[in-house]
Amino acid sequence: MAPDPLPTVLPGGPDDAWHQRMRLERELHDGPALRLSALALRLGLMSHRCEDPALADGIGEVQDELHAVLEELRNLAGKLYPPLLDEAGLGPALRQVAEHTDAPVAIVDSQERFGTALEGATYFALAECLAALPVGAPAVEVAISREGDELVLAVTGVEPDATGRLQETARSLGGRTDVGAAGSVVTARIPCA
Structure with missing residues (x-):
């Protein structure tokens, strides 16, 4: 099941929205x-001290x-903000999502960090895409890199229609998406600091 996203923009700006998620x-x-x-620990201690077996049960x-x-x-x-995303970044957090998909998914990343708001928005967009993979779907690859001042996300093996949330997220963050020949690769390019 895909994470249920909260709005990505609050009155204080996108960074504030993601920091609020992390705080929650x-x-x-x-x-x-x-x-x-x-x-739970206190109850465990009580059950060991309890002489009445029925009460202990x-x-x-x-x-x-x-x-x-x-x-x-x-x-x-x-679902608010995965701790691994904050601790280790986009690649490791998406690997955790990939472990729970119904299809083989490879995450290839440069281990760079891209800022709280950008990582949060792209994580939820990609997590939704991966969570929707049907049982037995062909192998999928998500490549995460930086090219100049852009975060580049290349998704291979997923129908372009299934990447709608990623495409929408890229546009909302001032980026763009390209669909490769025969829809084999969807690439999102999003400005980053």
């Missing part, structure tokens, strides 16, 4: 997620439910 992700992780983890079930809620909260936080 961190608040979810550092607040409720840590408290749930602490509660009940505590274990509540602990399992807390772990499930914690996982759901982490998934939600990752």
